[in-house]
Amino acid sequence: MYNRFQEHLQKELQDIKEAGLFKNERVITTPQTAEIAVSTGENVLNFCMNNYLGLSNDQRLIDAAKDALDNRGYGMSSVRFICGTQDLHKELEAKVSEFFGTEDTILYAACFDANGGVFEPLLDQQDAIISDSLNHASIIDGVRLCKAQRYRYKNADMADLEDQLKLAQAQRFRLIVTDGVFSMDGNVAPMDKIMELAEKYDAMVMVDESHSAGVVGKTGRGVTEQYNIKGKVDIITGTLGKAFGGAVGGFTTGRKEIIDMLRQRSRPYLFSNSIPPLVAKAGTRMFEVISESNELQDRLHENTAFFVEQMKAAGFDIKPTQSAICAVMLYDAKLSQDFAAALLKEGIYVIGFFFPVVPKGEARIRVQLSAAHTRAHLEKAVAAFTKVGKELNVIK
Numbered sequence: 001m002y003n004r005f006q007e008h009l010q011k012e013l014q015d016i017k018e019a020g021l022f023k024n025e026r027v028i029t030t031p032q033t034a035e036i037a038v039s040t041g042e043n044v045l046n047f048c049m050n051n052y053l054g055l056s057n058d059q060r061l062i063d064a065a066k067d068a069l070d071n072r073g074y075g076m077s078s079v080r081f082i083c084g085t086q087d088l089h090k091e092l093e094a095k096v097s098e099f100f101g102t103e104d105t106i107l108y109a110a111c112f113d114a115n116g117g118v119f120e121p122l123l124d125q126q127d128a129i130i131s132d133s134l135n136h137a138s139i140i141d142g143v144r145l146c147k148a149q150r151y152r153y154k155n156a157d158m159a160d161l162e163d164q165l166k167l168a169q170a171q172r173f174r175l176i177v178t179d180g181v182f183s184m185d186g187n188v189a190p191m192d193k194i195m196e197l198a199e200k201y202d203a204m205v206m207v208d209e210s211h212s213a214g215v216v217g218k219t220g221r222g223v224t225e226q227y228n229i230k231g232k233v234d235i236i237t238g239t240l241g242k243a244f245g246g247a248v249g250g251f252t253t254g255r256k257e258i259i260d261m262l263r264q265r266s267r268p269y270l271f272s273n274s275i276p277p278l279v280a281k282a283g284t285r286m287f288e289v290i291s292e293s294n295e296l297q298d299r300l301h302e303n304t305a306f307f308v309e310q311m312k313a314a315g316f317d318i319k320p321t322q323s324a325i326c327a328v329m330l331y332d333a334k335l336s337q338d339f340a341a342a343l344l345k346e347g348i349y350v351i352g353f354f355f356p357v358v359p360k361g362e363a364r365i366r367v368q369l370s371a372a373h374t375r376a377h378l379e380k381a382v383a384a385f386t387k388v389g390k391e392l393n394v395i396k
């Protein structure tokens with residue numbers, strides 16, 4: 001059998017390559033931070049990591065993880081409800097709730113699992129999920145696993161959301177679900193309007209804070225801070241794999257009964273291993289670090305503002321952003337790839353995105369800012385963008 005299947009796979013892989021969509025992985029040989037080395041020998045400045053607060057290689061988190069390794073061992077060898085819960089896991093759950101101002105929290109191995117396991121236990125065919133068209137793949141998959149009626153509205157389009165809510169009035173319960181920050185544009189979901197519509201059409205609200213937690217809002221508490229709606233969003237999901245230290249892990253936080261039900265019925269929680277003690281301990285330390293001082297959040301906000309302003313002054317077309325994601329619009333797919341390759345030669349590591357990751361004719365380079373970047377890093381990046389931009393006739 002395998003021979004025939006092998007041919008089939010080889011052909012499909014070839015098609016992916018011919019379409020220019022084959023993903024090659026660059027191999028990093030240093031810790032994840034602003035200045036990295038790759039296996040081909042180059043030292044580059046990293047502008048494509050989700051390490052928004054620069055905590056992925058923070059000594060305080062490393063020390064906390066080492067302490068847990070020494071005192072609580074390496075792995076749990078169990079799901080949470082059998083023998084996979086240490087005090088460290090409960091402490092981290094309490095920290096997440098405290099940070100977001102929510103009633104309770106449940107941990108998962110990843111936010112992909114949090115989103116995969118949130119809908120099916122809560123809603124059934126009598127109910128409705130109204131989802132933003134640009135929501136993350138894990139939300140889309142989670143919705144597919146649930147029997148609720150599905151409605152989709154155009155990205156951040158409140159007139160369309162209202163239309164969909166009207167259509168969904170026949171259902172028993174309604175849940176609006178949105179990413180907090182959309183990862184390709186960097187725009188923030190219009191939570192003030194979403195909350196108004198939820199009130200008007202009797203719906204609950206869920207936000208995935210993966211790209212907004214640690215980033216959006218003065219203290220990085222996400223869209224509920226930005227829009228002053230703390231405690232009003234029914235369900236928040238998020239990851240420990242981006243701003244929050246970047247290791248692994250996800251969570252759902254929100255209303256008590258919702259979290260209680262997820263602990264009873266959420267399949268990725270019930271049937272998948274507990275996160276390791278070192279991740280739980282370092283995660284707790286991470287929340288202490290970013291709650292004691294606002295230094296990292298402030299630096300991230302300053303860095304983002306500086307970079308966007310400098311890039312605009314250089315003549316680049318930048319998508320309006322309210323996050324640490326800066327989309328440098330190039331429109332042409334090949335240009336986006338050539339531009340990223342030329343930047344790598346200048347020591348700047350970024351990725352060019354084109355269809356189908358972004359709409360046709362909207363190719364771009366996505367720059368992700370971090371508190372780990374120094375002013376000199378940012379200046380070097382702007383200078384490299386300017387040089388390449390002139391060479392490739394993107395700017396004058």
Ligand SMILES: *Cc1c(COP(=O)(O)O)cnc(C)c1O
Nearest residue numbers: 110111112136208210239241250
């Ligand atoms: C990154 C991301 C996830 C997945 O998080 P993991 O913890 O890496 O699984 C989920 N949702 C959104 C919006 C994300 O950006």
